[in-house]
Amino acid sequence: MANISDIAKQAGVSKSTVSRVLNGHKHVSKEKRRIILDVMERLEYSPNGNAINLSRGKTNTIGVLVPRVGHPFFHQLLEGIGLVCMERNHTLLVIQTEHDPAKEEASMQYLRDKRIDGLIIGAISQPQLLETMRTVGPVVACEDHQDIVPSLFFNHGKAITMLLQHVEERGAKTVGLCLGNPDSGVGRVRREAFDQYLKTSTLCHGIQWYADRCYSFEDGQALAGQLLTIDLPDAIIVGNDEVAAGLIDQFRKDGIRVPEDIAITGFDDVPIARALEITTIRQPVVMLGRLAAEQLLSDALNQSESASSLLEPSLMIRQTT
Structure with a gap:
């Protein structure tokens, strides 16, 4: 399988020039770009997406930690997060824990390995883990952990x-x-x-x-x-x-x-x-998901200061009382 060195050699350019083309940099002449793309096509070169993302320092993927995907609350939360991911051209990675402390701890590895740009906490039974999580990547909680990480939560x-x-x-x-x-x-x-x-x-x-x-x-x-x-x-x-x-x-x-x-x-x-x-x-749960995703992406891009918000509930009186 061809690699960047093979492409650079056949195109008569440096590996850094090939890398700039792969990463979409503007500072490459049209002629060199055309030659490099022709060589890539001839060699049937397929870029390693993970390597490119790692070199850019981002994956365009965010993770969400939830106990149960099928729970109505978390289903709606994921809907809101997913809408923002579609709008921002991001991928959503759902980590289901079933309230298992070991799975909660294992989720940190996604942040450490830079496989995700940040992590949204739908619910966690070990809030002390957030102290470590925030040191390895952006984290936003959908529970009240504002003393540790940015939080968006209901009263x-x-x-x-x-x-x-x-x-x-x-x-x-x-x-x-x-x-x-x-x-x-x-x-x-x-x-x-x-x-x-x-x-x-x-x-x-x-x-x-x-x-x-x-x-x-x-x-x-x-x-x-x-x-x-x-x-x-x-x-x-x-x-x-x-x-x-x-x-x-x-x-x-x-x-x-x-x-x-x-x-x-x-x-x-x-x-x-x-x-x-x-x-x-x-509870406007879909809105909560949207706000959490927008907050996380802003934090991941260092475009805004981290903040916490409190959302108010409404009582719906019906026939069971």
């Missing part, structure tokens, strides 16, 4: 407070809580806001009404089965709409009325929440 604490206030106003005296990953930044913020609200509220919460690591419709169905073995709380705050939908589906199959027997709230306002009329929190 999850305010959202939980809004949901609790709502069910309390609707007459609830006891309340349950269902989270996704309790070790993630979002999980910790939501639990802290829940506990803080109960300190000054008439609402009561018992450990029997707490569940975590629930992510799917099936997880919601399983949780409903567990709750049916004990006295139900008046309301339950659920960390995402898919789980809330599973709860509602199983409760209705077992003759439990929603919201008369138990009020249920979701989170995210994905299509299933609108279809089932679930009271939930609306």
